[in-house]
Amino acid sequence: MQPTAEDLGALALFATLDVGDRERLAAIAGVLDLPQDTTLFTEGEPSRDLYVVAGGRITLCTSVPGRPETCFLSLRHGELLGWSALLGRPWTATAHVVEPSRVVRFGASELLELCEMDHDIGYTIMRRAFEEIADRLHFTRLQMLDVFGVTR
Amino acid sequence: MQRLHKRDLQTLFEVLRDEGYAVHGPTVRDGAIVHGPLRSADDLPIGWTDAQGPGQYRLQKDGSSVFDGYVVGPDSPKKQRFPSHETLYVATLRADGKIGFAPNMPSAAEAHVGVRACDLAAMRIQTEVFERGPYVEPRHRSRRERSVVIGVSCTKPGDLCFCASTKTGPRASEGADLVLTEREHDFLVEAITDLGERLVQRLPMNGATEQDAQWLDAAMASAESSMGRELDTEDLPAILFGRLQHPRWAEVADRCLACGSCTSVCPTCFCSTTEDPSSLDAADSSRERLWDSCFTWEHAYIHGGTVRPRVEDRYRQWLTHKVGSWVAQFGTSGCVGCGRCIAWCPVGIDLTEELAALREGEGRAELPERVAPASTVDDDLVPRSCEVIGVTRETHDIVTLDVACSEPFAPGQFSQLSLPGIGEVPISISGARPGIASHTIRAVGATTRALCALSPGTSLGMRGPYGRPWPIDSFVGRPVVVVAGGIGLAPLREAMVRMLARPGDFPHVILLYGTRSPDDAIFTDELDAWERTYSAFEAHHTVDHATPSWKGHIGVVTRLLDEATVPADASAMICGPEIMMRFTVEALGRRGLPDERIWVTLERHMECAVGFCGRCQLGPHFVCKDGPVFSFDQVRMLFGRMGF
Numbered sequence: 001m002q003p004t005a006e007d008l009g010a011l012a013l014f015a016t017l018d019v020g021d022r023e024r025l026a027a028i029a030g031v032l033d034l035p036q037d038t039t040l041f042t043e044g045e046p047s048r049d050l051y052v053v054a055g056g057r058i059t060l061c062t063s064v065p066g067r068p069e070t071c072f073l074s075l076r077h078g079e080l081l082g083w084s085a086l087l088g089r090p091w092t093a094t095a096h097v098v099e100p101s102r103v104v105r106f107g108a109s110e111l112l113e114l115c116e117m118d119h120d121i122g123y124t125i126m127r128r129a130f131e132e133i134a135d136r137l138h139f140t141r142l143q144m145l146d147v148f149g150v151t152r
Numbered sequence: 153m154q155r156l157h158k159r160d161l162q163t164l165f166e167v168l169r170d171e172g173y174a175v176h177g178p179t180v181r182d183g184a185i186v187h188g189p190l191r192s193a194d195d196l197p198i199g200w201t202d203a204q205g206p207g208q209y210r211l212q213k214d215g216s217s218v219f220d221g222y223v224v225g226p227d228s229p230k231k232q233r234f235p236s237h238e239t240l241y242v243a244t245l246r247a248d249g250k251i252g253f254a255p256n257m258p259s260a261a262e263a264h265v266g267v268r269a270c271d272l273a274a275m276r277i278q279t280e281v282f283e284r285g286p287y288v289e290p291r292h293r294s295r296r297e298r299s300v301v302i303g304v305s306c307t308k309p310g311d312l313c314f315c316a317s318t319k320t321g322p323r324a325s326e327g328a329d330l331v332l333t334e335r336e337h338d339f340l341v342e343a344i345t346d347l348g349e350r351l352v353q354r355l356p357m358n359g360a361t362e363q364d365a366q367w368l369d370a371a372m373a374s375a376e377s378s379m380g381r382e383l384d385t386e387d388l389p390a391i392l393f394g395r396l397q398h399p400r401w402a403e404v405a406d407r408c409l410a411c412g413s414c415t416s417v418c419p420t421c422f423c424s425t426t427e428d429p430s431s432l433d434a435a436d437s438s439r440e441r442l443w444d445s446c447f448t449w450e451h452a453y454i455h456g457g458t459v460r461p462r463v464e465d466r467y468r469q470w471l472t473h474k475v476g477s478w479v480a481q482f483g484t485s486g487c488v489g490c491g492r493c494i495a496w497c498p499v500g501i502d503l504t505e506e507l508a509a510l511r512e513g514e515g516r517a518e519l520p521e522r523v524a525p526a527s528t529v530d531d532d533l534v535p536r537s538c539e540v541i542g543v544t545r546e547t548h549d550i551v552t553l554d555v556a557c558s559e560p561f562a563p564g565q566f567s568q569l570s571l572p573g574i575g576e577v578p579i580s581i582s583g584a585r586p587g588i589a590s591h592t593i594r595a596v597g598a599t600t601r602a603l604c605a606l607s608p609g610t611s612l613g614m615r616g617p618y619g620r621p622w623p624i625d626s627f628v629g630r631p632v633v634v635v636a637g638g639i640g641l642a643p644l645r646e647a648m649v650r651m652l653a654r655p656g657d658f659p660h661v662i663l664l665y666g667t668r669s670p671d672d673a674i675f676t677d678e679l680d681a682w683e684r685t686y687s688a689f690e691a692h693h694t695v696d697h698a699t700p701s702w703k704g705h706i707g708v709v710t711r712l713l714d715e716a717t718v719p720a721d722a723s724a725m726i727c728g729p730e731i732m733m734r735f736t737v738e739a740l741g742r743r744g745l746p747d748e749r750i751w752v753t754l755e756r757h758m759e760c761a762v763g764f765c766g767r768c769q770l771g772p773h774f775v776c777k778d779g780p781v782f783s784f785d786q787v788r789m790l791f792g793r794m795g796f
Contacts, residue, residue: 057705074704099703143708147696147729147732148637148668
């Protein structure tokens with residue numbers, strides 16, 4: 001199923017683009033409905049698609065030898081998922097679907113090609129992605145501070 | 153004005169003793185002039201003078217018969233009204249398991265002789281600290297009301313004096329009952345109060361003339377112009393708080409030993425700590441109050457560490473308080489120009505020099521004006537014995553104690569809970585039923601661990617409630633976003649209970665709750681029940697570290713703040729670790745909430761909870777009595793800033 005330009009407008013990543021640009025993006029996107037307790041992608045596997053969460057909740061987890069699988073972040077509506085695909089790198093985490101979820105999927109190569117062809121779209125998407133990555137870094141830093149722990 | 157011949161000064165001592173006063177005043181001891189008990193006028197430092205400079209103090213005997221040839225020593229009358237070590241109460245474990253608390257109150261009447269204008273000003277300032285409210289320290293008031301003060305006007309200021317700059321001298325008047333000014337053969341005597349007048353009636357006085365009055369005016373003018381130091385006091389609070397990153401702070405910290413000598417000799421410093429010594433069987437104990445210093449590491453300690461870890465932080469705290477935020481707190485500077493902190497600093501740091509250096513720079517930040525309390529109430533710092541009637545284990549290290557309590561309280565206030573011989577801690581009140589106040593406690597130190605180990609039927613000490621509550625009535629008609637981190641949910645719980653009971657006033661209450669792990673969450677069953685019961689309530693819980701079975705949000709609580717959870721017209725209440733609150737406030741600001749609609753509750757080291765111990769300061773505010781709940785616009789200037 002393909003999303004509409006209106007569907008994309010409801011997601012922060014595309015909210016500032018005009019209808020025409022969103023239609024071009026919608027043309028290369030697909031909508032996936034993901035059942036609960038499934039896995040969207042697995043750490044270490046090659047990445048090909050980029051996702052934006054359109055509903056539900058998807059949790060990112062990593063394998064640490066000697067420990068249970070460790071989940072460190074959950075993503076919900078409007079959040080970017082799987083940016084490794086934009087860099088052509090393997091997935092750095094496993095994405096578990098913990099609630100029935102909906103994602104908008106882009107083939108990374110098609111999206112990058114569109115961004116190359118139209119730098120205005122490319123700039124907007126990369127700027128939004130940069131904002132989100134900056135937020136993630138900030139949140140990760142707070143998580144590392146373990147602010148609820150007792151310092152001894 | 154009258155004259156008293158020097159040979160008749162002893163009569164003053166006899167009259168004071170006859171009136172029932174124990175006489176204290178300047179006397180030579182241990183190589184310094186200290187404020188101590190005097191048997192007669194002969195105990196005064198007759199013929200002694202002193203040489204003072206930065207880091208220097210030497211007594212010299214000049215062989216004269218001058219009473220008033222010295223300036224000031226390390227002591228001041230402060231220790232008479234605010235003793236350096238004092239028992240506040242004695243606690244006894246009774247046979248019935250209850251705790252008996254017996255207050256210790258002073259009863260002696262004291263005469264303070266030879267008090268200079270700077271120290272009279274210091275006594276007035278300490279009266280502002282301890283008696284102007286909203287809480288009044290009854291020990292200080294009792295000592296003040298029972299005392300008589302014989303002041304002395306200075307005719308020969310020292311090299312470190314600058315009371316002319318601080319407008320606290322050299323002429324002694326307000327605060328004294330009687331003022332003496334020494335001349336070659338006599339004292340000029342001015343009765344300031346009715347008590348002073350009564351004393352004069354009993355002394356062998358001679359009449360003074362117009363020339364005597366002119367001599368005094370000339371002597372005071374001469375003294376005023378011969379001060380060894382000068383200080384420009386203009387605009388100091390705004391200058392200091394506008395220059396918190398001035399390089400001078402780091403420079404002076406390189407020299408400062410953080411020894412606390414300056415605070416020990418200062419006649420206005422009022423910070424204190426407490427200790428709880430006990431007998432070996434813990435049946436008898438007491439609470440002892442001791443002078444403390446903002447230069448100690450422990451002064452700003454809250455569990456896990458201090459908010460002022462660097463010497464630079466502590467020096468800046470001392471100076472910004474002494475001549476800056478003191479004005480906002482008490483309507484007066486805390487410096488009286490006596491120069492003691494300069495003389496007794498082992499490395500000779502000169503306050504006047506430091507302030508002149510800080511004046512060279514850019515930046516001003518206005519502090520709020522002092523608002524006088526509308527009413528006052530005595531607080532003797534003595535707990536009442538209360539019974540624990542219920543214990544709920546919330547998590548592996550958090551316990552809720554239900555304590556029998558008839559005092560009314562408002563959500564956001566706190567109690568001081570204590571166990572004799574162990575200690576006292578401020579604990580937020582997390583809930584209430586008729587006759588019961590619930591306190592939710594995390595075991596992080598000796599006292600909280602002991603409190604968490606209590607069982608129903610045991611007793612503890614309780615003071616309070618204290619502090620400013622959440623202003624929930626100001627939120628009426630708006631959505632309310634409640635952001636809690638960890639045990640920070642406790643002081644918010646009762647506020648939510650009361651808002652949910654008034655759905656017409658509070659149509660939407662949204663709780664965003666972050667904990668370290670799912671197992672660290674408190675009140676979870678109750679929150680689930682509220683979501684089922686109240687349509688106005690929604691809750692979102694996130695954890696920093698998920699367990700394998702956790703299916704909820706993972707990530708810091710600020711990630712939950714978005715357009716779905718934070719309506720732009722909302723008011724917000726936040727409680728949690730300060731860094732969490734800082735980023736929550738920023739996120740709320742981005743959602744359009746102004747600082748005035750964001751309320752935070754702060755944690756600082758509190759010993760007394762009523763503004764006497766000086767430890768919980770955040771710039772102009774005492775977190776205990778001005779907070780702990782503040783609107784963010786009140787605390788924005790210093791919130792999250794290193795060293796405050």
